[in-house]
Amino acid sequence: xxxxxxxxxxxxxxxxxxxxxxxxxxxxxxxxxxxxxxxxxxxxxxxxxxxxxxxxxxxxxxxxxxxxxxxxxxxxxxxxxxxxxxxxxxxxxxxxxxxxxxxxxxxxxxxxxxxxxxxxxxxxxxxxxxxxxxxxxxxxxxxxxxxxxxxxxxxxxxxxxxxxxxxxxxxxxxxxxxxxxxxxxxxxxxxxxxxxxxxxxxxxxxxxxxxxxxxxxxxxxxxxxxxxxxxxxxxxxxxxxxxxxxxxxxxxxxxxxxxxxxxxxxxxxxxxxxxxxxxxxxxxxxxxxxxxxxxxxxxxxxxxxxxxxxxxxxxxxxxxxxxxxxxxxxxxxxxxxxxxxxxxxxxxxxxx
Amino acid sequence: xxxxxxxxxxxxxxxxxxxxxxxxxxxxxxxxxxxxxxxxxxxxxxxxxxxxxxxxxxxxxxxxxxxxxxxxxxxxxxxxxxxxxxxxxxxxxxxxxxxxxxxxxxxxxxxxxxxxxxxxxxxxxxxxxxxxxxxxxxxxxxxxxxxxxxxxxxxxxxxxxxxxxxxxxxxxxxxxxxxxxxxxxxxxxxxxxxxxxxxxxxxxxxxxxxxxxxxxxxxxxxxxxxxxxxxxxxxxxxxxxxxxxxxxxxxxxxxxxxxxxxxxxxxxxxxxxxxxxxxxxxxxxxxxxxxxxxxxxxxxx
Numbered sequence: 001x002x003x004x005x006x007x008x009x010x011x012x013x014x015x016x017x018x019x020x021x022x023x024x025x026x027x028x029x030x031x032x033x034x035x036x037x038x039x040x041x042x043x044x045x046x047x048x049x050x051x052x053x054x055x056x057x058x059x060x061x062x063x064x065x066x067x068x069x070x071x072x073x074x075x076x077x078x079x080x081x082x083x084x085x086x087x088x089x090x091x092x093x094x095x096x097x098x099x100x101x102x103x104x105x106x107x108x109x110x111x112x113x114x115x116x117x118x119x120x121x122x123x124x125x126x127x128x129x130x131x132x133x134x135x136x137x138x139x140x141x142x143x144x145x146x147x148x149x150x151x152x153x154x155x156x157x158x159x160x161x162x163x164x165x166x167x168x169x170x171x172x173x174x175x176x177x178x179x180x181x182x183x184x185x186x187x188x189x190x191x192x193x194x195x196x197x198x199x200x201x202x203x204x205x206x207x208x209x210x211x212x213x214x215x216x217x218x219x220x221x222x223x224x225x226x227x228x229x230x231x232x233x234x235x236x237x238x239x240x241x242x243x244x245x246x247x248x249x250x251x252x253x254x255x256x257x258x259x260x261x262x263x264x265x266x267x268x269x270x271x272x273x274x275x276x277x278x279x280x281x282x283x284x285x286x287x288x289x290x291x292x293x294x295x296x297x298x299x300x301x302x303x304x305x306x307x308x309x310x311x312x313x314x315x316x317x318x319x320x321x322x323x324x325x326x327x328x329x330x331x332x333x334x335x336x337x338x339x340x341x342x343x344x345x346x347x348x349x350x351x352x
Numbered sequence: 353x354x355x356x357x358x359x360x361x362x363x364x365x366x367x368x369x370x371x372x373x374x375x376x377x378x379x380x381x382x383x384x385x386x387x388x389x390x391x392x393x394x395x396x397x398x399x400x401x402x403x404x405x406x407x408x409x410x411x412x413x414x415x416x417x418x419x420x421x422x423x424x425x426x427x428x429x430x431x432x433x434x435x436x437x438x439x440x441x442x443x444x445x446x447x448x449x450x451x452x453x454x455x456x457x458x459x460x461x462x463x464x465x466x467x468x469x470x471x472x473x474x475x476x477x478x479x480x481x482x483x484x485x486x487x488x489x490x491x492x493x494x495x496x497x498x499x500x501x502x503x504x505x506x507x508x509x510x511x512x513x514x515x516x517x518x519x520x521x522x523x524x525x526x527x528x529x530x531x532x533x534x535x536x537x538x539x540x541x542x543x544x545x546x547x548x549x550x551x552x553x554x555x556x557x558x559x560x561x562x563x564x565x566x567x568x569x570x571x572x573x574x575x576x577x578x579x580x581x582x583x584x585x586x587x588x589x590x591x592x593x594x595x596x597x598x599x600x601x602x603x604x605x606x607x608x609x610x611x612x613x614x615x616x617x618x619x620x621x622x623x624x625x626x627x628x629x630x631x632x633x634x635x636x637x638x639x640x641x642x643x644x645x646x647x648x649x650x651x652x653x
Contacts, residue, residue, distance in 0.1 A: 045413075060413075061473045108453045109429065112421030113414075116453075131418050311363075338426055339370035 013229045020233035024054075024076045031073045032056075032081070035092070039066045039190045042128050053234045056081045065101065065128075066190055067092025096187045100124060103320040110323075110334045115341040119334075121147030122309055123316040125189040134345070137352040142280070142287075142298030146309055151198030151244055156310055157185045157317075158202045175210045179203050193228070193241035197248065200224030217252050221245065239290065243283055250282035251275060265303075272306030273299055297351060304347045308340040315340075378425035379403075383644050384499070384547040386577065389419035390637040393607030393614070394442035397554060397579060398423055399545060404496040408435045408543075408554055410446030417449055419638055432496055433458040437541040437556030439466035439528065448474045456483050460494065460503075463487035463511055463528040464539050465518060475526050485526055488541060490571065498547055498645075504571040505542035505562065514538070537582060538562040544575065548645015552577035553597055560590045572596045576648060577641060580604045580623075584615020584632075591622055599628055601641065601650065606634045 024030070032051045040049040048057050049064060056072055057080075064070060068091050074084035092098075107120040107129075114134035120126040127135070127148050138144040146152075161181040165174035179202075186199040201220045208215035225245055228235060235241040255278040262274055277299040288294045295301075315337045323330020380402045389396040391411025398419060399406040405424055410416045424431075431454045436444055439462055448470065450456070459478065465471075478485065486492070489508045494501035515532035518525060532539065540556025551573065558566075558581045566572060578599040582588030583606040602623055606614040615632065623630050631639045631650065640651040 042414075059469065061469050112424065112426050113417035114421060115426065131414060133415075133418055315367075335371045335375075335427065336364060336367040339367050339374060342374060 009223075009226050009230070013226050013233070016230055016233040017236055026076055026078075028076045029073070030076060030081075031071065031087075033071045033088075034069070036064055036066055036068050036070060038192055039126060039128055040064050043132075051081070054079065054081045056084045058084055058086050062086070062089055064089060065092065065097070067094060067097030067100070096184065100126070100188050102324065104129060106320050106323050106330065107316065107334070110331055111338065111341070114345055115338065118147060118341050118344060119312060119316050119337055122153070123189075123313045123320070125153070125192065125195065134348070137348050140295060140352040141301045141348055142276075142295045143301055143305060143348060145194075145243075145247075146306070148192070148194075148240075151194040151248070152309065153189065153313055154182060154186060154195055154198035154202060156313055158182045158206070160314065162206075172210060175206045179206050193235055193238055194244035196228055197224050197241075197244045200227055201248075221248055221252070239286075243286060246282040246286060247279040250279050254278035254281055268307050269303040273303030276302035276306065301347065301351050305344045308344050312337055312340050312344075375425060375427050380425075383642050384550065385423065386545075386552060386641040386643075387419065387423050388579065388603045388605055388631070388633055388639040388641075389416055390633040390639075391415045391419065391446060391605070393583070393610040393612070394445070395437070395556070395579075395583070395605045396443075396446060397603075397605075399499075400424065401497065401499050401547065403428055404499060405431045406433045406435065406494075406496070406499075406501065407431055407447075407450065409437055409443040409556070410434070410448075410450050412442045412445040414446065414449055416446035417453070420450070420454070422638070423640070429453075430455040430457060433460060433494060433501075435459075435501075435541060435543065436461045436527070437554075438462045438536045438539050439464050439468075439471055440536060440557065441468065441470055443556070444474055445470060448477055451477045451481055451483060456481070458494075459483050459485045459527075460488050460492070460541070461485050461527045462536075462539055462541055463506075463530045464515065464536055465525050465528045465531055466536075471527075472524075475524060479526050487528060490569070494543075500546040502544045502546070502571070503541060504544060504569070505558070505566045506539050507569065510562075510565065511539070535559065537587075540581070542566060544571075544573070547643065550577075550643045550645050550648065551575040552579075553599065554579045555581040555588075557582040557588070559587055563590050563593050567592060567596055575599050576643075577601045577603070578628075580615070580619065582614075583610075583612070584619045585612065586616040586618050589619050589622060594622060594626055594628070598626075601629045601648065602631065603639055603641075604630065604632045604634075606632065608634045610634070 034051055036049055038050055040047045046057050046060055047064060048055060051072060068089060070086060071088035072084050072086055074081035103124060104120045104126050108116045111119060114131045117130035117134060120129050125148060130147060138147060158178055161178040162174055165177050182199050182202050186195045189195055201224045204215060204220040204223055255274055258278045259274040262270060265273060280299055284294055319330045319334040322333060385400045387398040389398060392415055394411035395409045396411040396416045397408040400423060434447060434456050436447060488503040490504060492503040511530060514534055515530040518529050518531050537557040538559050538561060540558045542556060542558055543554045545552040553575045575597045576599060578597060580589050580602050584604040604615045633639060642649045
């Protein structure tokens with residue numbers, strides 16, 4: 001019975017991928033009208049977004065944000081939409097997009113660069129606010145994954161939500177709330193592949209817990225990959241998608257062993273070091289082949305900075321929500337994040 | 353549970369103590385700092401004294417934010433005055449981000465308007481934030497404590513002769529309400545900064561013809577420091593300007609390997625002839641000049 005379900009799912013995914021291979025012709029002029037479903041990247045003189053699997057470059061202003069609706073016209077050229085013109089821009093009005101905008105605004109007006117970019121990247125996966133110089137340094141040190149919509153954060157938020165709701169409710173009723181919270185956070189933080197992967201996996205695990213059953217992490221991982229491809233078949237070629245799964249698979253395979261091997265390391269950095277070393281086993285070759293970049297020191301840098309991610313996310317998240325109600329108090333508590341962000345930035349600067 | 357709560361409070365207190373410590377260590381030293389920010393091909397100069405910041409232009413893009421983050425203490429989110437020398441992207445582009453993120457108390461803007469999209473964006477931000485805008489003339493004096501900033505160009509007469517007033521009922525001319533057929537560079541705001549015995553000349557993108565006008569007005573004087581006009585282009589610095597002002601230190605703000613070939617060899621030649629120290633953002637990045645009003649120290653990046 002189970003086998004039939006899995007086979008059916010696999011077959012469906014396969015069909016979806018086949019059906020979704022784009023049918024654009026070179027030189028064809030098209031119009032795309034859609035909601036921007038991932039965060040646009042901003043460069044000095046232009047911004048770049050992904051629409052219907054096509055890379056689109058637009059002038060820097062008006063600024064397009066994640067959640068906005070756009071109507072764009074351009075010509076297909078080489079998998080890109082060239083000479084793209086923005087005909088219409090309707091700002092996203094969903095409460096989550098507005099909340100995200102408000103929070104990013106709060107971080108940007110409370111802390112200087114590159115700290116504000118780091119904080120909004122870590123807490124909300126918002127990479128548009130990162131300074132170009134700092135982004136280069138993150139890539140060089142193999143720590144960019146922390147600020148680009150990381151699945152690690154979803155796990156963190158899920159744990160935090162379960163922890164908090166369990167204080168007031170029995171675990172069984174806490175779980176649906178936690179699942180809702182995780183999906184809310186996924187929407188809030190950009191809905192990119194790694195985030196959805198973590199959200200699906202987290203939901204599967206939580207649901208199994210609620211049903212009083214155990215589910216293997218491998219099953220959850222494969223299930224989430226298939227579900228995601230069912231909804232977004234074009235992600236089969238998305239590097240973020242591939243890396244997220246390879247990294248998670250490597251964690252499952254190697255992390256316990258790596259941790260045992262490095263048991264002499266101090267507790268604070270052991271977690272970061274062993275997870276990033278385990279993930280690197282699969283991720284490094286892919287990065288090297290695609291970008292020609294490889295940093296042997298990356299696990300060490302990760303070990304030095306990863307422990308700050310949880311407190312940064314929690315302090316910044318809580319301060320942001322406080323600031324919506326009492327701005328001055330939020331402004332004060334966000335300063336608690338500064339020493340951590342300062343450490344993070346100095347370590348990255350020292351290693352790049 | 354009890355222990356857990358205490359652990360959080362304790363961690364919070366430690367973080368607060370470190371935050372305060374870092375805040376104090378970044379606080380100012382009673383000296384004037386002039387920082388030519390490395391913003392690539394463009395211009396942005398930050399002037400700080402105690403907790404006062406004056407920013408002259410903002411470069412083309414987000415890069416200015418790194419410089420502000422580096423030279424302003426993290427808890428200080430107010431920039432007392434921003435001066436926009438003239439409406440060209442390599443001077444105002446970054447200001448769009450600056451006014452969004454910092455509290456700008458005063459904006460001293462060139463009186464020319466521009467219909468570029470990005471300029472519209474800047475105007476929109478300024479209107480939304482309700483920032484006070486002043487169009488300066490030769491009588492404008494900006495003063496913060498021991499810091500004096502004298503505007504020497506453009507004069508009221510110069511604006512009247514070389515540009516036309518735009519009648520407008522809408523509020524979309526929050527920055528300037530004049531237009532011109534001439535090169536906007538000739539309208540660049542030129543200012544002298546004085547602090548104790550120290551004087552510095554800030555020149556925007558001023559051109560040779562406009563320099564002659566300024567010299568004729570008799571407002572220039574001997575200075576210690578000059579920001580070379582127009583990224584060191586040939587259409588900027590003149591030997592007469594150097595004669596009247598005889599600076600010792602010069603800064604050129606230009607992008608690495610920029611396509612305009614800035615700074616020009618002729619400009620560099622003028623400076624070398626007179627043994628004026630040349631500091632270039634395209635060679636050393638951010639340049640910081642520190643003075644107590646008497647001695648001057650130069651710090652490269």
